[in-house]
Amino acid sequence: MTLALRCLAVVVFLLLTPSSSAAATDPVGRWPLRPTPVVERTFDPPDSPYGAGHRGVDLLGRPGxxxxxxxxxxxxxxxxxxxxGVVVVGHADGTRTTYEPVAASVSVGEVVTAGARLGTLEAAPSHCLPRACLHWGWIDGETYLDPLRLVGAGPVRLLPLWRDLPVSSGRPIAPIPASWRPAENGYALLLRVAGLT
Structure with missing residues (x-):
């Protein structure tokens, strides 16, 4: 197995390991615009509470x-x-979704189902001028999350290239340098199963 394939195995493991408890329990949601919109700008969380970034996603739409x-x-x-115009919906798991600019057709305290109409998209002010777009956010406490995770369009998660063990080319496998070896048991297990240690 080449060094590139070994590195790929480690990257696959890192991508499959949830970065937080929320990642393992993401609710299944719906797109806030129909048909499935074009994502004009993706989620770019800030490095600090007041730092620059994009705390949601912009979805192309049309006024009304x-x-x-x-x-x-x-x-x-x-x-x-x-x-x-802003609408904020609180959810049972303690998170909130935000929608703007929206001419609201709902009232505070109203219970809504997934897919329920909250209002209509306003032309301006929009992040996408002169086009209209919906800024859609998802927040857990004070932490901004990528709302695309709700519709399965968030970060890509790769699957392993093999089911049980990798196929050997018959060539000897060079050991991974100790400085590359993470200390966590999960990583060590992955490397052992992949035949890399």
Whole structure:
């Protein structure tokens, strides 16, 4: 097995390992625009609470298009905020989804189902001017999450190239340098199963 394949095995393991407890329990949601929209700008979390970044995703739409709740929940806010129409829906797991700019058709305290109409997409102010787009966010406490995870379009998770053990080319496998070997048991197990240690 080449060094490139060994590195790929480690990368695959890292990608398959959830980075937080939320990653293992993401709820299954719906796109807030129909048909499935084009993602104009992806999630780019800030490095610090006040740092630069993009705390959600921008989905291309058209003015007047219905905006739908991604998950069931209770409307926590529906109104103008900093000159934009905003709707915030709180969910049973403690997270919130946000939608802007939206002309709300729901009221605070209203219970909504996944796919329920929250309002209509406004033309401006929009992150995508002169086009209209929905800024869709997902927040857990004070932590911004990638809302594309709710619809299975978040970070790519690769699957292993083999089911049980890798196929050997018959060539000897050079050991992985000790400085590359992570200390965690999961990594060691992966490397042992892959025949790399």
């Amino acid at each position: 298009q219905p905006v739908l709740s991604a998950l069931p929940g209770t409307v926590r806010f529906a109104g103008a905020l900093a000159g934009r």
